[in-house]
Amino acid sequence: MRLIETAGGFDLTLAGRTILRHRQDEPCLYVGHGDPRVEMHHGHFDIEDQIVERLGLRHASIDRQDGATRIDLSQAAGLDPLASLILTGSDKGGAIRLEAHDPALNRLWLRVVAEKAEHVWGGGEQLSYFDMRGRRFPLWTSEPGVGRDKSSFLTFQADQRSNSGGDYYKTNYPQPTYLSSRRYALHIDTTAYSAFDFRKDGFHELEVWAAPATVELWADDSFTGLVTALSDRFGRQPPLPDWVLKGAIIGLKDGDESFTRLEKYADAGAALSGLWCEDWVGLRITSFGNRLFWDWKWNQARYSDLDARIGQLHARGIRFLGYVNPYLCVDGSLYPEAAAAGYLALKRDSDEVYTVDFGEFDCGVVDFTNPAAAEWFADKVIGRNMLDFGLSGWMADFGEYLPTDVRLHDGTDGMLAHNAWPVLWAEVNARALASRGKTGEALFFMRAGYSGVQRHCPLLWAGDQSVDFSRHDGIGTVITAALSSGLLGNAYHHSDIGGYTSLFGNVRTPELLMRWAEMAAFTPVMRSHEGNRPRENVQIDEDARVLAHFAYMTRLYVHMAPYLRALSDEAAATGLPVQRPLFLHFPDDPRTYTQQESYLYGADLLVAPVIQPGVDRWTTWLPAGTDWVEVWTGATHQGGQDVTVAAPLGRPPLFFRRGSDWTALFQGITTVASTV
Incomplete structure (x- = not known):
């Protein structure tokens, strides 16, 4: 300088x-x-x-x-x-x-x-x-x-x-x-x-x-x-756990019935790595939809013998995942314990606990600037109630809700603490993993973040997209999210297959679920979600065609596991993300600088997901400087041009660099058994 x-x-x-x-x-x-x-x-x-x-x-x-x-x-x-x-x-x-x-x-x-x-x-x-x-x-x-x-x-x-x-x-x-x-x-x-x-x-x-x-x-x-x-x-993230690469994580929140429904996925030939039941803590029904009971421990009324079932799943190579966030509902068992110990943030001008309205229920904010509070949450809430109980992962939700008029233990003003809060929350989760020797083995994923979250959070998810193809809140936004965050040291990114938010009559379609699964098969983690209003939206296991398509996509994901493992190792060594903007490897092609609807999966595979409804052909830009081989047809295209290809359901547009060391794996995509 x-x-x-x-x-x-x-x-x-x-x-x-x-x-x-x-x-x-x-x-x-x-x-x-x-x-x-x-x-x-x-x-x-x-x-x-x-x-x-x-x-x-x-x-x-x-x-x-x-x-x-x-x-x-x-x-x-x-x-x-x-x-x-x-x-x-x-x-x-x-x-x-x-x-x-x-x-x-x-x-x-x-x-x-x-x-x-x-x-x-x-x-x-x-x-x-x-x-x-x-x-x-x-x-x-x-x-x-x-x-x-x-x-x-x-x-x-x-x-x-x-x-x-x-x-x-x-x-x-x-x-x-x-x-x-x-x-x-x-x-x-x-x-x-x-x-x-x-x-x-x-x-x-x-x-x-x-x-x-x-x-x-x-x-x-x-x-x-x-x-x-x-x-x-x-900061660098640890490599992805090996168990994640064995298939999809199935998101169900149906109490004991979740285990029965999981068998439908297995019977359809889906490759499974995990069952994610965010309702393991119980449900609270609100006007927004099905919400969770924010008291972070096993709800035996909803999951009668969860401890035994977790062991049975693990014996089959399927992990169980749950849910937690950094707030405690006032009508739960953990809130009075935290309040009595002085672990909750206070109102700015009094010693009264600050409670936040989360939509028809109120919660206290665990004050992570208090070392004792952070240790209590990491050791008891996550460590004992979750990791020791047998969970292999969880959604570490929220983190962006810290009010600016709170009084915190260390005296930090709320306007300065607010952006830092997701990083403190990530650190608490990472500390819990480290305390049990589970770093790189158990997996939590977050949507909230700020500078430095990378060194604590092993996996991002894109948040609560609408259940549609809309330009600013639908399926395509998760590509932009992965590319922008990946440049800043977040190697691993994924999203809710099918989206999450369903309001005002906006419901997801079978087509949306299938297109989203096609994209997710070529991301670090495949994970489904039932959404905020499960009964109003089509679910994967309710439609035979959608289920067969999803099972096929999970097998494609597993087929790509050797490549993904190599990318994960590369990320640990260099910080390069799994999903990459085209310009990262083709800087001399100015057209790549504005591309946000396609991405490089590693350096050698270009993925161009279909993110519009009602189409069976798709156009994408192929970067200049190399020839590209279309996976499904074997046709070779010169880089530096827009190419339009057939894109029926079950065949997402995929291209690999001619001469790639991974050519045999990429060509093998067409040999994965399909019932679509």
């Missing part, structure tokens, strides 16, 4: 790339004061900011000494500096620490040099737009919303009912990190509310609601090198 002084300013470069350009008439840093208004309703946040002042710091005074560089910035020469940039560098990159000299200054706006044709990706787990250029992205963990499209009737209805319609930028897992097509990556080390604005041709404006903050930078000639650097920074 080099600082080059100019008349009236400076340029900051990293490996020859200009990152900051400061001139008196175009300052790179603005500071100010804002007064926010934050309201939460069932995990949906309404955030407004009144900017009291915004000041451009036009005069720079540079001080170089003892190998460090400090830039003091003021409104004009002769005035006291209001902020400073402190620069440090290394062989791997550099860092810029942003400091405000007046505690009243709680807003920073940093302008980073941009090019008109530049592309940017990242932002955590984005669902609508993989290439973020041309839009502004607030970065705040929350419910993404229903429909996520203000022009759709579904989102309109959700907004009218509960302000829960969402928008294109809302996500369970934001992260203030991006990669640029200029071959650098940038991360802001802060948990404060922030926003990345990529709408201007000449600069990106990065907004942070706190000072200080540190901007971290990496440069590399290869995109794969940047992904590895980010994985080094945020």
